[in-house]
Amino acid sequence: MNTHVVGSLTFKTQADLKYYTKEILSRHLNKTIDHGYDFEFITQVFSRHPEWAEKKGTGVIAYKITSNMGSYHVDILRTDGTEIDISWNTAVRGRGRTVHGDRMKELRESVDEQIKEFRRSQGHITHCPRCKIPLTSAPHVDHTPSFRTLVTLFDTSGADNFALYHKQNASLQFLCGPCNFKKGTSDELL
Numbered sequence: 001m002n003t004h005v006v007g008s009l010t011f012k013t014q015a016d017l018k019y020y021t022k023e024i025l026s027r028h029l030n031k032t033i034d035h036g037y038d039f040e041f042i043t044q045v046f047s048r049h050p051e052w053a054e055k056k057g058t059g060v061i062a063y064k065i066t067s068n069m070g071s072y073h074v075d076i077l078r079t080d081g082t083e084i085d086i087s088w089n090t091a092v093r094g095r096g097r098t099v100h101g102d103r104m105k106e107l108r109e110s111v112d113e114q115i116k117e118f119r120r121s122q123g124h125i126t127h128c129p130r131c132k133i134p135l136t137s138a139p140h141v142d143h144t145p146s147f148r149t150l151v152t153l154f155d156t157s158g159a160d161n162f163a164l165y166h167k168q169n170a171s172l173q174f175l176c177g178p179c180n181f182k183k184g185t186s187d188e189l190l
């Protein structure tokens with residue numbers, strides 16, 4: 001099971017963390033959070049955000065909580081006087097900072113069927129499109145953009161279904177092993 005450690009708390013599921021975070025935001029609706037336990041906790045949550053370094057900029061003075069179409073909206077007020085919005089849902093989803101388990105593995109498994117379907121549909125491809133050598137019985141399936149890049153894009157997109165996002169945004173092709181390695185995507189082997 002994936003547990004999520006945020007500050008001194010451990011959440012059994014991402015949904016639990018989301019619920020807890022939302023509860024804090026609701027208590028500060030139309031106010032700012034600028035000190036104390038809630039400030040520390042929310043900062044821990046936002047530190048999971050894939051773009052946290054850019055978002056916090058020079059440093060955070062406070063978080064301003066408003067609501068927009070029924071969902072909580074957070075703006076960061078920075079020490080240099082600038083403001084920027086940040087998605088707390090993206091932060092809750094995080095960068096796969098799970099203590100147990102492997103998010104990349106889970107995400108790959110979630111698109112397993114798509115990869116199998118791609119393999120079935122490409123049975124007529126017999127040669128590597130790059131180097132033209134005959135493909136083996138189990139050619140590599142190459143991703144464009146790379147799988148890791150796709151995960152990063154997904155995390156910042158606000159989308160919530162990775163398999164669907166993958167289906168819509170990943171371009172796949174067969175490559176022979178050497179060409180796949182040369183492409184510099186040794187993490188893309190499927």
Ligand SMILES: [Zn+2]
Nearest residue numbers: 128131176179
């Ligand atoms: Zn090749």
